[in-house]
Amino acid sequence: MATDMAHSLRSSRSSFGSSNGFETPSHNSFATSNGDDYDSDGSNFAPRGGLAHFIVCATFGLPIIVFCTPNTLSSVMPPELAGAIPSIDKFQVEGFLRAIQKQLNSAGKRGFFSKRTVGAQVREKFTFEDMLCFQKEPIPTSLLKVNSDVISRAVKLFQVILKYIGVDSSDRVSSMSLDERIELVSKLFKHSLKRSELRDELFMQVSKQTRHNPDRHSLIRAWELMYLCxxxxxxxxxxxxxxxxxxxxxxxxxxxxxxxxALAMNTLNALKRSVKAGPRHTIPGREEIDAVLTGKKLTTIVFFLDETFEEITYDMATTVADAVEVLITLPHMYTYISYLWVAGTISTEKLV
Known part of the structure; x- marks a missing residue:
């Protein structure tokens, strides 16, 4: 049976090309058109359609590639993952699941995805859905197709995420101080803010830890991290x-x-604001991260040339343009609005 599977694998892989060491569908085969755009709750996202896609299952240590159309995938994917189907070609599904199987075999384990419980005599079959489910073990490679020079950094991001949400491979859930959490968030931002592919990877890794997470404390921490990102x-x-x-x-x-x-709603609103403003130019300061984690309001003083001033609130996502919009709504402020200067830092220097 293993021989038949190996033969099936070799046949299936004949239509695959290699990019950065990952197996990806050939761009000359299985082409389909999917012009469906969507705009969830008024957001500015509109993912593109693309190639016919695939599910990879790892059985008896061998990956089996099953080609599917987006419609086929829609019928087997849970509703909350439907939005990932048009962009599935950005994920390195086969490479990730093969690496997971290798990691399991070398460790003598049957599985560590939390989606299902596997009986003693049942072999685990890993799919794209599993790839986006909570796991307590480090990932062996990136979730997305990224340049080879950042794969190791992508793997390290997940290790920091595991530490932040308080989970380790021994099934213990540990707690940490606020200062430790702030330090870990700063580390994640430092390594991902300036690289768009690592920003996307970070988002996918954090969202992965919010799906089928069996521990409430860990789940809350994961959503907290999503909101921060x-x-x-x-x-x-x-x-x-x-x-x-x-x-x-x-x-x-x-x-x-x-x-x-509540955290998901905050995340949704923050996503809309960050899409409008773009990424920050600077890594958030300690007090900004602390304010998000503790629910504090940050304030800064705006001075005018007539020696008057106003105190306004801001958060990590606030831009100078946001501050100006607040100021022009205040009585008697419009006359002086073009002469204002701000004492302190208002989140980002970017005007949108």
Missing amino acids: ASCMPPCKEIGGYLSEYVHTVAHSISNDSEVQ
Whole structure:
């Protein structure tokens, strides 16, 4: 049986090309057109259609590639993942699942995805859905197709995420101080803010840890991290389209934990703001991260040339343009608006 599977694998792989060491569908085969754009709850994301896509299952240590159209995938994927289907060619599905299988075999384990429980005599079959499910083990490679020079950094991002949400491979859930959490968030931003492909990878890794997470404390931490990421930077349009739909679904599902719903709604609103403003130019300061984590309001003083001033509030996602919009609504401020200067830092220097 293993011989037949190996033969099937070789036949299936004949239509695959290699890019950066990952197996990807040939761009000359299985071409389809999908012109469906979507705009979830007024967001600016519009993912593109693309190639016919595939599911990869790893059985008896061998990957089996099953080619599917987007319509076929829609019928087998849970509703909250439907938004990922038009952008599935951005994920390195086969490479990731093959690496997972190799990691399991070398460790003598049957599986560590939390989606299902596997019986003693049942072999695990890994799919694209599993790839986007919570796991307590480090990932062996990136979720998305990225340049080879950033794969190791993508893997390290996930290790920081695991530490932040308080999970390790021994099934223990650990807690940490606020200062430690702020330090970890700063580390994530430092390594991803300036690289768009790592920003997308970070978003996908964090969202992965929010799906089928069995521990409430860890789940809350994962959504907290999603909110922080969305407040600081936007994903690309394709990944943003999926995230927008997924977060919208979680935020409006009455079956979800109320705290999870609140964090998801905050994340959705932050995504809309960051898409409009673009990524920050500078890494958020300690007090900005602290304010998001603790719900504090940050304030700064705006001085005018007539020696008057106004105090305004801001957060990690606030731009100078946002501050100006607030000021022009205040009585007697319009005359002086073009002469204002701001004492302190208002999140980002970018005017949009």
